[in-house]
Amino acid sequence: MKPPSIKDIAEALGVSIGTVDRALHGRTDVSPTTRARVLKKAEQIGYQPNIAARSLKLNRRLRIGVYLPREIASFFDPLRSGVRAAASAPTGVNVELVFRTFPRLDEGDLALFTADADQKFDGIIVAPGNPDHIGSTLNALARRKIPVICVASDAPRSERLASVTADAHASGAIAAEIFSRTIQKTGHLATITGELTTLDHVEKVRGFAANLAVFAPNLSLLPAIESHEQPKLAYRQTIALLSRKPYPLGIYISTANSIPVLRALEEKNLLGKIQVITTDLFPELIPYIESGKILATLYQRPFTQGKTALELLFRYLIDGVTPATLARFAPHIILRSNLALFASYLGDSGDAST
């Protein structure tokens, strides 16, 4: 009652296992008739290749380059952990992960790629900042037949194998829906984002604006504020925003760099009065959520993104399975009532159950 092997096919057909192997893998040195017989027999007895034997024999070692920014660490550190988790999964492949770290999105990534031009990578995972800057590099890799998977954001017009991100448009839409359900008064909302050259950020802003227009006619929207991920700038921008009256009724912070904004709100004594929706989760954010000062935070599941990115790369490199171009995760809506479920995973490296 053991699963059939190529040996069984060979014996049933009176040929050798070498012939069966060649036939099954579309190699040469097999006559068309025997190939057809082998394929039919394999189908008939339900042959499934034993991947343990295969990976033992092949003993492939994959070198994967992982190009991620250092900032924002609360997001990219767990993403790296996810990649590591997928690499240490018991798949029988020897993976060598080469982590390359540049300061921040769209800053220093190109320099790393040119420095690594001679590296022989079997595949690459990268967080793209500005698609216009990094696109040609990704296309060059594609010409060298090196599969690239984008995480955290996307570079739509370049030839990457796939992109794995949280659904940014949905993030913005969720924020808009929560505001529309919570705020009954008439007034305006503000958006604070990172870089509008980054696709992920611009999609959040678009999703927010589009859904706000539909669901909350009572709420108008100020032009999005670009903080360029600079804490001091974000702080000053928020102070400026709060100096004009009337105050916005709510602020959607679509970047994980929310602390400077929250600090400004605190200093202006408006933290409880203005509704705030933030992005992602890190220890400093927890007390704000626990105390109800933050309405919700939209968790982009960096660990899951990293894990999935490497899993897709594996399946492509080993099994030849081309993944769907877009893998879009549903962001988790973290409220005060479910915060504990996520906070418990912040400390250690894994967040398996999120």
Next chain:
Amino acid sequence: MKPPSIKDIAEALGVSIGTVDRALHGRTDVSPTTRARVLKKAEQIGYQPNIAARSLKLNRRLRIGVYLPREIASFFDPLRSGVRAAASAPTGVNVELVFRTFPRLDEGDLALFTADADQKFDGIIVAPGNPDHIGSTLNALARRKIPVICVASDAPRSERLASVTADAHASGAIAAEIFSRTIQKTGHLATITGELTTLDHVEKVRGFAANLAVFAPNLSLLPAIESHEQPKLAYRQTIALLSRKPYPLGIYISTANSIPVLRALEEKNLLGKIQVITTDLFPELIPYIESGKILATLYQRPFTQGKTALELLFRYLIDGVTPATLARFAPHIILRSNLALFASYLGDSGDAST
């Protein structure tokens, strides 16, 4: 540059690979001194067993019994798919899944277990209904050294290996928080649940009540209505509930059997007026969410539960890793704005990215 094998350890120490094998696995017929030398060397050169070779050699075939109810199909069908997905993952183990289906939770499960008393299962996955009924059966399995993993609900006082569920308490708490943010008026809320003998259901009700008391002093709570998962009963109970004035301001339906309740609300023409939070997701629910008639639904991620349950069972049976007793998933909060992300996975078997 290949990873070290037991052969490398053997050569470095001048012993045979058999000795190394015995030493590494704590078997007999090795002197304490050689065992210590082997263990030290293995540590030193960073030996990691090649799991492909191991599973090829052992060629283990695991028979797993999966005892799940037919109803509610929208929940347990994807849970089964998750189990299947984990079984077909490329781990190199031959798994034989034996699906046993009983009519509904706490109904017909014991009969199946007694009928299968002679079956040789290496592990069992089961959705427990009433812990008092099924507890002794689970304990009997534990005495036969058969690991049991509970899904969907739990049987806390029986000797199961682990339980994998959505965090029921958090589900109730989330529902309470959403109501408290949305409903400003003073009034009362209703809860419709399945069986209060099922731990999952009672925890939801408790989480709901506890958080409502804290966060929404303006909202009082009616005693929970037990529908016993009978559609007609649920319908009549809802009609009765809606015949008394004043109407409840909101209804929390903590079972996936929400359609009869929604139908009653529709007939009484109260669907838009009374806020509703439901549980789980299935095609009939989609138009209600799209039209805003349902505030939110709390998705318990059945696919992920099934997948995780079998993965934990594998890690225990193959690697001997004892899992954490409680695996609690964060339920997904599905609103109108993120519905599409989940609805697209309802049709086919997988919901990989949720």
Next chain:
DNA sequence: CCAATCACCGGTAACGTACACGCTACGCAA
């Protein structure tokens, strides 16, 4: 007519591990 090429196929050595089996040396009792 012989040599060279070619299509096709069989046999077999690994890959790293687990385990059954066999062997040696030593201790102890008869």
Next chain:
DNA sequence: TTGCGTAGCGTGTACGTTACCGGTGATTGG
């Protein structure tokens, strides 16, 4: 002394697959 048990260790084989090396006929070129 012989006989026997056993602790400790080495050897061989199998798991299923792939890659490689040959080998056999048949066909072709000189």
